[in-house]
Amino acid sequence: MSVRQWAADLAMGVRFAFAGGREGWVRALLTAVGVGLGVALLLLTTAIPNALAVRDDREAARNDLYYGDTDTKVSRSDHSLLIANAGTTFRDKDVRGRVLEPEGPRAPLPPGVEKFPAQGEMVVSPALKDLLESGSGKLLRERLPQRIVGTIGESGLVGSAELAFYRGGQGLTDALGDGSAARIEQFGRSQDSSEELDPVLLLLILVVFVVLLMPVAVFIAAAVRFGGERRDRRLAALRLVGSDSRMTRRIAAGEALAGAVLGLVLGAGFFLMGREAAGSVEVFDVSVFPSYLNPSPALTLLVGLAVPAAAVLVTLFALRSVVIEPLGVVRTAKPARRRLWWRLLLPVAGLAALYPMVGQGRDDGDFNQYLVIGGVMLLLIGVTALLPWIVERVVGRLGGGGVAWQLAVRRLQLSSGTAARMVNGIAVAVAGAIALQMLFAGVEGNYTKDTDYDVSLAQMQVSVPPGESRLGEAAEKFRRTEGVRKIYAYSEGYLGDRRRDAQLNASVVVGDCASLREVADLPSCREGDVFAVRGAEYDTDTPKLAKAGRTLYFDPSYEGGPKTAEIPWVLPSDLKQAQTREDPTGSRRGGFLITPSALPAAAAPTLDGQLYLNLDESVPDVRDLVRNTAATIDPLTEPMVWRSVERADRYTAIRTGLFAGAACVLALIGASLLVSQLEQLRERKKLLSSLVAFGTRRSTLSLSVLWQTAIPIALGLLLASVVGMTLGAVLLRMTDNAVRVDWPSVLSMTGVGAAVVLVVTLLSLPPLLRLMRPDGLRTE
Structure with missing residues (x-):
């Protein structure tokens, strides 16, 4: 068969699709909408790598604080800038903040900022500006009272919904010594951040992409077969006028090709609309600018070629067992029973591809990417192959019941393949989601750890600048803060056995008796007491230092470092002993415990203050009330929220990406099911009208459709x-984790799939009722 003949037959099919009257246009449009939805999501997926790369570039371009970087010391000059972190949190949303103090006329401007804000001014991101000007941002406005004099441009933000600000500052030189501020000469100085990706995390990324893309591919394959029954009747007419069976199949492929090409055009339009809408959407705290979503040209070309090719191949494959004769299509007769053996080969081959990596875990290098992708794809494709066979076998054994039930069962017995195609996408999505949820639940323990914080005792921790009086003033402010029930206040520092270059060291904690009882078991306590704490696992110096009458030094100096306070203090003769216990942070402290009146006044400025706050969680926005109070004490202090567990950042980012992608896929599946349902109802318009004309109740027909x-x-x-x-169990064994079925995830994913179908069915009821009118029998 020549290429010219193939092209001519395909072109004839394209003409039939667009010149076949209203029927042809409707079918082509339905196919195009279905394909277009899938293409839009594929284009979005191909744009994700570029979006992530741009976000990383934007983040790197505004890098400013390099903690622990001692290789480069910047001196004051005409092009130096003092900068300090002033970030905060508002209702669980991070707010990126910096305080800027230029030291010369050529100080570097942050990306996206046109000029430095003065003292009492700030430039903010558009999202933060909207929040501050809204009623819901009242509490944050109290924390950020500076006047807004501009907005940060897109080049200085990683996402359209990012909350960020730069404000003017003064006196940041004093903060250089304690590390809360830095002097820089440029933004975006590169740092060595090369860190190999954990093999298990790489496996998660691979499986996430396959699981999210497979339902899209399955749906596109189903969409090109819309209107199959009416198309087959037209093909019989072609046989009547002289075309052979192969030519007829190629013409049918040409019709599918027309719908697929039109779908590419609609998909590009859907993608552009979604791209613009992405700028105003935030999914799981992730947002992007529309300009970020630029698909790779190579991947875009691949999608543009693969979708039409898939339309042709799927149509030819679907018609391989259909006998098209001049007087009809031998599909209306009882079809041949589907064979099971080759359908089982797909999941078996998938398991075989994954089996060599069972037990590999995190210590034996990266997983073979090709085997992972191929194995997961084969298992999920196995769902699409097995489902038609299962539906055929089950509905073939269903029998009597009500009229609605019999109508539904008979319809399924005649066209079980069509019914299976309609739900293949949701089945693949649910199967992949269950496997991923099992995998995430199984490896979560590797990327989460207990913080040991006693969250029943305190829920937030606030650092207070040195000075015993400042600690007392801060504690009093928090006592007046709504929602703060109890405060444990400590001043913390270090003692040494020498004024300079101490050989023995011990920590010191200052607090009232109630607070000290939370860090050690005290025999008795009254104001003026001093305790030496014993029993701390890694504290070997305290027993050597704890001798009454011995002189110790607060804040000793060390060779090569700056001279510090070196304040002498004589241990009292009535030094008491205490036994260590777990403190609120989960640590067992050693050293010395001192009540406030026993502390030398000169030593107070050398101690850092810590406040542990017990909160009334029933008070609305209690954490933000605490943050507002902390801002009045020190604008550069951000209270820490205690959590019982914490997760690795990369693990959290991958899981967030999964949820965001799953939301898009579920939206696509819902839309695709609705289009498929409408197409099915359209094909049965005359049948439904005939049943109504013969007296069948509409409620019965509606129930049969359900x-x-x-x-x-x-x-x-x-x-x-x-x-x-099964897939989840295999993936867990690959990561060398025990197989455990996460039943809540299995049930929730199944429930989500059922809910999507229920919503689609309800949305299809109004069109169904319109199609059940007697005028549906009209023909031309």
């Missing part, structure tokens, strides 16, 4: 659960 959707969906979700749990 059963026609519910039965395949139930079977699809059951198969998805089995395949998902």
